[in-house]
Amino acid sequence: MVTIGDVASIAKVSRSTASYALSGKRTVSDEVRRRVEAAVRELGYTPNAGARALATAQTRVIGLLAQFLEDEFAPAMLQYMLGVSNTACELGYDILLATEEDGRSALRRMTDSRMVDGIVLLNVAEHDDRLPILRDAPQPGALVGLPANCAGVDVFDLDFEEAGRLMVDHLRRLGHRELILVSQPEHVVERGGAYVWRLQNAAVDAARRSGVVLRPVFAPSRQPEVGRELNALLDAHPSVTGLLINNEAAAAALPTVLHERGVTAPTDLSVIGRYSDEFARTFSLPYSSIESAPDRLGRMAVRELVRRIEGQVGPDEPHVVRFVSPELVDRGSTATPPEV
Amino acid sequence: MVTIGDVASIAKVSRSTASYALSGKRTVSDEVRRRVEAAVRELGYTPNAGARALATAQTRVIGLLAQFLEDEFAPAMLQYMLGVSNTACELGYDILLATEEDGRSALRRMTDSRMVDGIVLLNVAEHDDRLPILRDAPQPGALVGLPANCAGVDVFDLDFEEAGRLMVDHLRRLGHRELILVSQPEHVVERGGAYVWRLQNAAVDAARRSGVVLRPVFAPSRQPEVGRELNALLDAHPSVTGLLINNEAAAAALPTVLHERGVTAPTDLSVIGRYSDEFARTFSLPYSSIESAPDRLGRMAVRELVRRIEGQVGPDEPHVVRFVSPELVDRGSTATPPEV
DNA sequence: CTGAAAGCGCTTACAG
DNA sequence: CTGAAAGCGCTTACAG
Numbered sequence A, B: 001m002v003t004i005g006d007v008a009s010i011a012k013v014s015r016s017t018a019s020y021a022l023s024g025k026r027t028v029s030d031e032v033r034r035r036v037e038a039a040v041r042e043l044g045y046t047p048n049a050g051a052r053a054l055a056t057a058q059t060r061v062i063g064l065l066a067q068f069l070e071d072e073f074a075p076a077m078l079q080y081m082l083g084v085s086n087t088a089c090e091l092g093y094d095i096l097l098a099t100e101e102d103g104r105s106a107l108r109r110m111t112d113s114r115m116v117d118g119i120v121l122l123n124v125a126e127h128d129d130r131l132p133i134l135r136d137a138p139q140p141g142a143l144v145g146l147p148a149n150c151a152g153v154d155v156f157d158l159d160f161e162e163a164g165r166l167m168v169d170h171l172r173r174l175g176h177r178e179l180i181l182v183s184q185p186e187h188v189v190e191r192g193g194a195y196v197w198r199l200q201n202a203a204v205d206a207a208r209r210s211g212v213v214l215r216p217v218f219a220p221s222r223q224p225e226v227g228r229e230l231n232a233l234l235d236a237h238p239s240v241t242g243l244l245i246n247n248e249a250a251a252a253a254l255p256t257v258l259h260e261r262g263v264t265a266p267t268d269l270s271v272i273g274r275y276s277d278e279f280a281r282t283f284s285l286p287y288s289s290i291e292s293a294p295d296r297l298g299r300m301a302v303r304e305l306v307r308r309i310e311g312q313v314g315p316d317e318p319h320v321v322r323f324v325s326p327e328l329v330d331r332g333s334t335a336t337p338p339e340v
Numbered sequence C, D: 001c002t003g004a005a006a007g008c009g010c011t012t013a014c015a016g
Helices: A004-011 A015-023 A030-043 A049-056 A074-090 A103-112 A131-136 A160-173 A186-190 A194-209 A225-236 A248-261 A277-282 A294-309 B004-011 B015-023 B030-043 B049-056 B074-090 B103-112 B131-136 B160-173 B186-190 B194-209 B225-236 B248-261 B277-282 B294-309
Strands: A061-065 A094-098 A118-121 A141-144 A154-158 A178-183 A213-218 A242-245 A270-275 A288-291 A321-324 B061-065 B094-098 B118-121 B141-144 B154-158 B178-183 B213-218 B242-245 B270-275 B288-291 B321-324
Touching (some): A004 A015, A015 A030, A049 B049, A061 A074, A061 A103, A061 A294, A074 A277, A074 A294, A074 B074, A094 A103, A094 B074, A103 A118, A118 A131, A141 A294, A154 A160, A154 A294, A160 A178, A160 A194, A160 A242, A160 A270, A160 A288, A178 A194, A186 A194, A194 A213, A225 A248, A242 A248, A270 A277, A294 A321, B004 B015, B004 B030, B015 B030, B061 B074, B061 B103, B074 B277, B094 B103, B103 B118, B118 B131, B118 B294, B160 B178, B160 B242, B160 B270, B160 B288, B178 B225, B186 B194, B194 B213, B294 B321
Parallel strands (some): A061 A118, A118 A141, A154 A321, A178 A213, A178 A242, A270 A288, B061 B118, B118 B141, B141 B154, B270 B288
Antiparallel strands (some): A094 B094
8 A cells, every 4th residue: 555655765854754744734835735745636645544543543433323222213213313314524623423323332442442532322211221332432422313322422413302392382373272292202201312201391391381191102113913902992082173283203194194093284284293304305294293303412422422532622611402493494384273 | 541551461461362362363371361351351452453454454333325316216225234234233234324425435445445445336327427446355255136237246136027027927927917017217227327227128018028017206205206107197097997106215106095085995996016025014114026026135245345345255255146036915906906 | 943752542563 | 492573563762
């Protein structure tokens, strides 16, 4: 392979001068810089990443820990990954991806061996078992998802409480008095998927305060079970006039379910989901929704992480916990309930 | 950070002996091995990846080039990525992921800087502009997707010709005489998505040989345009009794379209798709389909790549071009046409 | 403005 | 069975 030594000898300078000419960290005469640049072009020189990492203790690689769990909806996860990956690229970083089930060992491998300058954790649980490892690691970490303990890491998440309130208040104002909230499956909660109950509790509170009946249910995250569950729910509660969906699989199944039942939104039933606009387009979902902003969250996490990596944020400066405010994207699926 | 020098001094051996004790590349006395292992545990030693890469010229990292193009269906792409990532993990490799639009520059960056031991290219086009770069790279490459020129790389793909024949023959045998084949959008073909016309040409041939009318059409890959197109097609060709779908977005949209039209498969219309079983479950698709086996293709590509990387296949041994035989997964959406 | 040298943390011939 | 040393390809004080 062609090394900086080759460049140096072609350019008739020392290796250090060649290095400085390329990095710009020391002034170099124009003449010398030109010769070095010409040599680089001639030889097609690219620095060896391993050697550079060894010398600088920087890899310009970010570790991305994703997990595709059986009870979660894979296409939704992809959005977050792309937000992270694209932003990293823009900032000059590459992504080392781990999708294996055992996130702990992947994380340890990446951090202990110094393969990465920082870590992004996706799909963070309330008591995420990867977190203690990340805190002990020498690299900084950024999370998408809110754990119980945010010490030592930067945290980014949708404001799910506000999302729950927003959904309920929107339909209450239109005159709805009985709603169903379809959440993720109960295992997601048991595993520590805090966003499920954060949204649910806030929705329940908002409903209680304003005298609205809210029926929260856990629904499966796979087809066709989730479709059956939606049908059963609508059968069991004929007086319900509004549906809140915090479950991507349920949202994806809903058009078919409503068609089968001959139900039209918003004439017969008002619907609000919680998913990204990209998701809505992919699945052709015609429902108004709380934008979950996966690309924006991924972008924020990487931006802050890179600021830490590059020392623009001091190691002792406090970490951030930042919530994205939910916004209601109106797709016309809510209206005054039919009885009114 | 803790280095092999620390391990060596705790274990009271030289650094080389510590290294050999861990790698097993030289016989080491049991006593010494125990002391080294104890020191490793005590200090929590993990080799520095950059240093090891520099010394061995091996990174144990595989570069994965994916691309999420506007006119392709992202959830389908994800399946391939997971097949690659999971297999790499099993074989002890990590994945460096590039999702940026400019695959050429990502590829060059990874290979020139020796960040990776090998490359997997996804979504390969007929005249893929990443291919010349990959051929010139010192690392081996494996493709998922069939280019015009397979020289210098290992190639894995579904046998799309056979898939096209299978779809047509299956419906012909049931008595169908007029079919529509819904392909990907025409830009995919123009960009060099050879699988589109490989399947289509074979289907057209098979139909012609057996006197079946086959109407091939390009359909959008976004919602809701694809749904509208499907409706228009069914309106325009009322005598069609079978639908062949080589377009994931169209497959995902079809249940809603058929519901709207009051059409039931297979009573009114027979349907065969081409997508993975995982995809069918995610989108709750009730149609028989040709399994596109993304996980299997990703797995095969990584396996062969690792064999090359690790020298189990000599550099002069010929490269492979391997096709996965399509299998029809019967979900009961085909039957004798209504007229018969 | 430039060069010679040390050092990053490994592995692996070379020597005994 | 083990150790001292060279070398992988960079970067960066140190010296001039």
